[in-house]
Amino acid sequence: MATLEVAGLEKSFGGVRAVQGISFSVRPGEMLALIGPNGAGKSTCFNMLNGQLRPDAGSVRLLGREITGMAPRTIWRLGVGRTFQITATFGSMTVLENVQMALLSHHRRLGGLWRPVARMDAAPARALLERLGMAEQAARPCGILAYGDLKRVELAIALANQPKLLLMDEPTAGMAPQERVSLMALTAQIARESGIAVLFTEHDMDVVFGHADRILVLDRGRLIAEGAPAAVRADPKVREVYLGSGAVTGAH
Amino acid sequence: MENLVLQALSGLASASSLFLVASGLTVIFGVSRVVNFAHGSLYMLGAYLAYSLVTTLPRGHLGFWGGVIGAAVLVGLIGLVVEVLLLRRIYRAPELFQLLATFGVVLIVQDLAQMIWGPQDLLGPRAPGLRGSIEIVGMRFPLYELFLIGVGPVVLGLLVLLFHRTRWGTLVRAATQDREMVGALGVNQRMLFTSVFFLGSLLAGLGGALQLPRESVNLHMDLAIITEAFVVVVVGGLGSLTGAALAALLIGELHAFGILIVPKITLVLVFLVMALVLVVRPHGLLGKPEAAARGGQGSAEPVIGPAPPALRWLGLATLAVAVVLPPFLGDYAVSVLTELAIAVLFAASLHLIMGPGGMASFGNAAYFGIGAYGAALAAQWLGAPMLAGLALAPLAAGVFGLLFGYFCVRLSGVYAAMLTLAFAQIAWSVAFQWVEVTGGDNGILGVWPSAWAAPKLVYYYLALALCLGATLFLRRVVHAPFGYALRAQRDSALRAEAIGIDAFRIRWLGFGLAAAAAGVAGGLFAYGKGSVFPTYMGIPRSVDALLMVLLGGVQTLSGPIVGALAFTGLQEQLVRITDLWRLILGCIIVLLVLFFPQGLAGAARARWEARHGDA
Ligand SMILES: Nc1ncnc2c1ncn2[C@@H]1O[C@H](COP(=O)(O)OP(=O)(O)OP(=O)(O)O)[C@@H](O)[C@H]1O
Ligand SMILES: [Mg+2]
Numbered sequence: 001m002a003t004l005e006v007a008g009l010e011k012s013f014g015g016v017r018a019v020q021g022i023s024f025s026v027r028p029g030e031m032l033a034l035i036g037p038n039g040a041g042k043s044t045c046f047n048m049l050n051g052q053l054r055p056d057a058g059s060v061r062l063l064g065r066e067i068t069g070m071a072p073r074t075i076w077r078l079g080v081g082r083t084f085q086i087t088a089t090f091g092s093m094t095v096l097e098n099v100q101m102a103l104l105s106h107h108r109r110l111g112g113l114w115r116p117v118a119r120m121d122a123a124p125a126r127a128l129l130e131r132l133g134m135a136e137q138a139a140r141p142c143g144i145l146a147y148g149d150l151k152r153v154e155l156a157i158a159l160a161n162q163p164k165l166l167l168m169d170e171p172t173a174g175m176a177p178q179e180r181v182s183l184m185a186l187t188a189q190i191a192r193e194s195g196i197a198v199l200f201t202e203h204d205m206d207v208v209f210g211h212a213d214r215i216l217v218l219d220r221g222r223l224i225a226e227g228a229p230a231a232v233r234a235d236p237k238v239r240e241v242y243l244g245s246g247a248v249t250g251a252h
Numbered sequence: 253m254e255n256l257v258l259q260a261l262s263g264l265a266s267a268s269s270l271f272l273v274a275s276g277l278t279v280i281f282g283v284s285r286v287v288n289f290a291h292g293s294l295y296m297l298g299a300y301l302a303y304s305l306v307t308t309l310p311r312g313h314l315g316f317w318g319g320v321i322g323a324a325v326l327v328g329l330i331g332l333v334v335e336v337l338l339l340r341r342i343y344r345a346p347e348l349f350q351l352l353a354t355f356g357v358v359l360i361v362q363d364l365a366q367m368i369w370g371p372q373d374l375l376g377p378r379a380p381g382l383r384g385s386i387e388i389v390g391m392r393f394p395l396y397e398l399f400l401i402g403v404g405p406v407v408l409g410l411l412v413l414l415f416h417r418t419r420w421g422t423l424v425r426a427a428t429q430d431r432e433m434v435g436a437l438g439v440n441q442r443m444l445f446t447s448v449f450f451l452g453s454l455l456a457g458l459g460g461a462l463q464l465p466r467e468s469v470n471l472h473m474d475l476a477i478i479t480e481a482f483v484v485v486v487v488g489g490l491g492s493l494t495g496a497a498l499a500a501l502l503i504g505e506l507h508a509f510g511i512l513i514v515p516k517i518t519l520v521l522v523f524l525v526m527a528l529v530l531v532v533r534p535h536g537l538l539g540k541p542e543a544a545a546r547g548g549q550g551s552a553e554p555v556i557g558p559a560p561p562a563l564r565w566l567g568l569a570t571l572a573v574a575v576v577l578p579p580f581l582g583d584y585a586v587s588v589l590t591e592l593a594i595a596v597l598f599a600a601s602l603h604l605i606m607g608p609g610g611m612a613s614f615g616n617a618a619y620f621g622i623g624a625y626g627a628a629l630a631a632q633w634l635g636a637p638m639l640a641g642l643a644l645a646p647l648a649a650g651v652f653g654l655l656f657g658y659f660c661v662r663l664s665g666v667y668a669a670m671l672t673l674a675f676a677q678i679a680w681s682v683a684f685q686w687v688e689v690t691g692g693d694n695g696i697l698g699v700w701p702s703a704w705a706a707p708k709l710v711y712y713y714l715a716l717a718l719c720l721g722a723t724l725f726l727r728r729v730v731h732a733p734f735g736y737a738l739r740a741q742r743d744s745a746l747r748a749e750a751i752g753i754d755a756f757r758i759r760w761l762g763f764g765l766a767a768a769a770a771g772v773a774g775g776l777f778a779y780g781k782g783s784v785f786p787t788y789m790g791i792p793r794s795v796d797a798l799l800m801v802l803l804g805g806v807q808t809l810s811g812p813i814v815g816a817l818a819f820t821g822l823q824e825q826l827v828r829i830t831d832l833w834r835l836i837l838g839c840i841i842v843l844l845v846l847f848f849p850q851g852l853a854g855a856a857r858a859r860w861e862a863r864h865g866d867a
Binding site (some may be wrong): 050052071072073076077082084088089090091092094095097100101102104105106109110111112113114115116117119120141143157160161 | 552553555556558728729731732733734736737739740743744746747748749750751752753754758765
């Protein structure tokens, strides 16, 4: 069964039709890239998938279960982790504490009034950070972290509840090219090992064509192409959308 | 029937006066986002200055109207000076610090006014040409009231013209909608802010000056008008001029007819209406949601860790003094220490909401008072022993905290703060007006501790143990998952929600917990004093708590403790040595805001970190 099935999703803001009836699905362990120029509707689409926005029409199914219109926190509990285009972490907490929060919430231990957080779920949080190459930063406050590092923290947070689906909105923005490739390689590896379906957006075409199993191309709210990287790269409609930027032809 | 018409007309006159003051407040807030507590002081100064000018200038039209206009302009200039000397330096500071600074100004103006004009009420002359009354539907109605009814719409009209027909006005409107944009347009922001302050203050001064023929001028005008003006501005929607006009109309008429229809609850009616409006419309009648109130990139609050050894030693030393010293002190000093212990817990409870919770409460005294009344009522009507009363206090306060908090924590920023104030005022007026049960203004007397705790010293140790225990418990909570969850929703509501945290629930429970802690403090206070009064829930006591927390520093765990000790100690000493304690306290507050914007404990920590290197 597909992890995520999206059918006829639509959203308008006033007169702007940000997303106009798109359908697709993601399988376990698959890396699916959602690309498109600025303002194509990628983030809007993500926001509907994790419940932050209520779609005007369409349905979202997670492992066959209808989740349209549920609150983000409910959807998260069903196994959807997410990173944001503009990172959102807890600035007054250390990197480790940020991950601990996700773990504590996952284990429903946030009501505790007595035992200090310092001693709760620290080991698994550390292990997650280790995995993402952030162990050395564990004690630093998120408020003073470099942007690229924040993206990694977000990934660690998103992985904390052992998600079935990972939504990553521009996961490598603000990173050096080398870093981008290694982070996405790591993500792909984790996804395959744990059977996590990954949907990600990205402006860096090296990352997209290097790591996506499949690509969806969005333009002004519509899906204009879908398929394997090679096929999408050759698609004339896609070339037209990206005309002049050289992004598609330039890669590999 | 005729009576109703007259009542409606006098409601219009009040609405008109109220609008003058509220319009200035809302215009200032719209542009500068400063919640100007001192606006009421400007209003009061307007009245006093008008009194002085009108009584010194030659009598007649020129003397009177010249005096009124002159007073308004003078007040405008005073506002301008306050802006340039004080507010201009703290525009980037958090909202609450600005509030604290303007409250310092309130205190300063109170003492200055008393020094200049004396404590007695002053009665001004009546307006020349408008002394008489005319006949309306067969009844007499004062001409001056009729004149006032006209002033409101005229001022509204002039302001609308000013804002829509001049380049300056266009800029003000643009700044109200989007401050960043105006900065980006290369407009001289300083001039814009200063001129807006001048205009707003002038309106407040005019409002005060025009009261001269209506009522006596006195030293309580400032706080009386500022709460009303805040209500009008918040009900109308912060920054909305038309909203303020509508709300002034609503509140003015409510006053006029409230007295006829439900005289028992006149005091609370206004706040009931505000609570209702805010529950239904979280941004007032015509207000708009603020674009990212906390500013996404805003500086992150500091990490909290275990207390550094030096601080622990200091804490232990203070505790040792608190335990060892009292047997050597007299009864009076022991009572003062008891109050200090209670103040620490009271401040710590507010701190939980404000610091980790990231919400402002202007009504924390409500829960202090409900705790006190819970204990006192149980003693009075049920004959409950002290320990039962003390157990009931946090329970009662916690239950009401959950009830009121259910509505308050849905709102944000100034609106949330005003709703907490509204509920506190409702609680206060119930205590004040439900005389059969609460004794009204006379309070409940004879709330004495059980025999074993009757000696002052024993009661002190009891209060110390309970307050210390509760304060340390709150501290513990902040380090526990619940406290982290509170901070999580404050730091990033988006991320909190995205990892399964129900921000509303966490804020709500946090509010309830803080209320229960305030209830413990209130209960102890009741037995310590042997009586309870409505003033326990009054605005001044809520403001005290705010001052303590802000003085100590919102983002340090020791802040409320330091703040409570500093504030209570300072006030106690100042009251004893000088009549001008408000003036001195006000100056201290202003200086602290200017030079220690992180509060005392925050500044100490910054020092310490600078010397010992940051983690
Ligand atoms: N909350 C909102 N209110 C109004 N319009 C919005 C809102 N969010 C997005 N839009 C509009 O919807 C369209 C799609 O925006 P979206 O953020 O989804 O694009 P995107 O593909 O993520 O772009 P980018 O690559 O720049 O992140 C844009 O025209 C945007 O202006
Ligand atoms: Mg986007």
